[in-house]
Amino acid sequence: MNFGNRTPTIVVLKEGTDSSQGRGQIISNINACIAIQETLKPTLGPLGSDILIVSSNQKTTISNDGATILKLLDVVHPAAKTLVDISRAQDAEVGDGTTSVTILAGELMKEAKPFLEEGISSHIIMKGYRKAVQLATAKINELAVDITSNNTDSRELLERCARTAMTSKLIYSNADFFVKMVVDAVLSLNRDELDEKLIGIKKIAGGAMEESMFIDGVAFQKTFSYAGFEQQPKRFTDPKVVCLNVELELKAEKDNAEVRVEHVEDYQSIVDAEWQIILDKLKQIEDTGASIVLSKLPIGDLATQYFADRNIFCAGRVSTDDMIRVIKAVGGSIQSTTTEIQPEHLGTCKLFEEIQIGSERYNLFKGCPKAKTCTLLLRGGAEQVIAEVERSLHDAIMIVKRALQNKFVVAGGGAIEMELSKHLRDYSKTIAGKQQLMINAFAKALEVIPRQLCENAGFDAIDILNRLRMAHSNGEKWCGINFETEDIDDNFAKFVWEPALVKINALGSATEATNLILSIDETIKNQESQSANAGMMPPQGAGRGRGMPMQ
Structure with missing residues (x-):
């Protein structure tokens, strides 16, 4: 046989690289995302259950917050990680709806799976979903109610x-x-x-x-304190507060510094100079008229006793976050030197006190006139x-x-999802072709939210969904689940409100994640090093291992 024209096999990827592609790969990724969805489903809604997660260091967390659970689950599947990402994005952008967005994304993929198995191109499904989310977002904007338009407080x-x-x-x-x-x-x-x-x-x-x-105002835990602290007053009315980034402590010589002296008097003058420097600083602080001295850096025992003798409260090693919030609350500014501190650099509040809360002592600044911050x-x-x-x-x-x-809100409790589902079903009847199926699938996926709310509450999901469909087809656009009566009700009138932005963001993120998974046609996974000797040449005299190229 003539092998002269045969094209030689070219190995591009490292041996051991896992490569899988095609429709089977997309379905495999979808199955991984559905597994994540199944984990979060029981936590949805007012009667959802909590999940107990034990981390590798044996720390336990009990939560029903979607973003928290996914962050702690340590998901390793590359496709399923997209659900973790959209959940975190939802948490960062709007703060709530982290479970809803993950469940919705999983359901959209579940609805797309039969079409893929029948041989429909993933791009057709993606096109239909994009159209559906545009229609749904437009409908939310149309339905959303401006809560400032009426005269309610x-x-x-x-x-x-x-x-x-x-x-x-x-x-x-x-x-x-x-x-x-x-x-x-x-x-x-x-x-x-x-x-x-x-x-x-x-x-x-x-x-x-x-x-x-x-x-x-601001509250922070009592900082590390030196002798003399207990003699300081712990309560002030209308005090002046000075915030420093200055160390008020006698410094020992460091960095192997060497000072040569010929007479004992010279050594004493160096010690005196050190004392004089810190005493000058303390006098300058006292002259500002401040009753409370806070510093990011340590305030030593000499300074603590000095302030105690003059009925001044001090706290050193205050964390940067707490110091920033103190400035926001009491006014003034952080000073990096004790010289030239002007009255406008000081802050004030109505009441300062140090109190015992539980087993800890806390410093509280209350009634701050310039407060743009608070503490819980x-x-x-x-x-x-x-x-x-x-x-x-x-x-x-x-x-x-x-x-x-x-200022725009919509009704929660599954009401807005059912209304969007009805809207998309009605629209799908007006168009022909495969897009009708895709938009219908999107409409069906939206029903996962009310259905799961019913299942978690122990209600008959089929019965309540049928009643919701009937109510929405009769024009009751805010009809959702009433968990108190195990029935359906006008959730807008019952003040079950959610910002429209939460729903718009959740729909957009879920659709983007679904389309991302549907567009992945091939996964290439590099094999991880199995041992410390991986990649090393075999010792002399060793035979060829299986898979090693012949010279």
């Missing part, structure tokens, strides 16, 4: 949005208490910026959840409980923030 509207965000959380039984706290916290921020990072959250173990406190002191019986309370409050804070920025 805006605070009341924000409280309703916060309450809806808490329905599926651990703190729902204490919703009345926490709703007020969340709205107060967001309203204390600068309206132009609304930077939620300026809401300080401190977790203090022990006590009941309702013993949590809202501080209209959270209590709870167990560390995991307080951590979940913090995550729940974060979601509610983000929802209230978005409601302030974007």
Whole structure:
């Protein structure tokens, strides 16, 4: 036989590289994403269950927050990681709806799977989904209600949005208490910026959840203190506050410094000079008239005693975050030197006090006139409980923030999903071809939210979905699930409200993730090194291993 014209085999990829492609690869990726969806499904809604996750270092977390669960699951499948990413993006962008967006993305992929198995091109499915999400987004914008158009008190509207965000959380039984706290916290921020990072959250173990406190200023844990601290006053009314980035401590010689002296008097003059430098600094601080001295750097025992003798409170080693928030609350600015401190550089508040909370002591700055920040002191019986309370409050804070920025809301409890589903089904009847099937599949996927809400609550999902479909076909656009009566109801009238932005973002992210998975036609996975000797040449005299190229 003539082998002269045969093209030689060219090996481009390293031996051991796993390469899989084609329709089977897309379906395999979809199955991985559906597995993630199945994990999160039971946590959706007001009657969803929590998941207990034990990490590799044996730290336990109890949560029903989608983003938190996915972050702790340590997903290794490359395609399934896209669901983790969209969940985190939803958390960062709008703060809530992290479980919904993952479940929705998984359902869109599940609906696309039969079409792929029948041989329909993934690009046709992607085109249909893109059209469907455009129609759905336009419909949300059309349906969304501007909550500022009526004369209702805006605070009341924000409280309703916060309450809806808490329905599926651990703190729902204490919703009345926490709703007020969340709205107060967001309203204390600068309206132009609304930077939620300026809401300080401190977790203090022990006590009941309702013993949590809202501080209209700053609170931070008592810093490391030296002898003389106990003699300082711990309560001031209308104090002046000076914030420093200066170390007030006698410094020992360092860096192998060497000072040569010929007489004992010379050595004494060096010691005296050191003392004089720090005493001058302390006198300059005292002359400012400040009653409270805070510093990012240590305040030593000499300075602590000096301030105690003059009825001045001091705290050193204050963290940068706490110091920034103190400045935001009391006014003034951080000084890097003790000279030339002017009155405008000092801050003030109505009340400063150091109090015992649980087993810790906290410094509280209350009634700050320039406050653009606040602090929430959270209590709870167990560390995991307080951590979940913090995550729940974060979601509610983000929802209230978005409601302030974007005044449009829609009804929750599966109402908006059912209305969008009806709208897309009606549209699909007006077009022909394969796109009709794709838009219909998108409409069917939207029903996963109300269906899962029913299943988690133990309701008859088929019965309630049929009643919801009938109600929406009769024009009841805000009809959703009523968890109290196990029936359907007008959720807008019952104030189950969610910012329209949450739904728009969730739909867009879920569709993008689905289209990304559908567009992956090939996966190439490089084999990881199996041992320390991987890649080394075999020893002399060793035979050829299987798969080694012949010379």
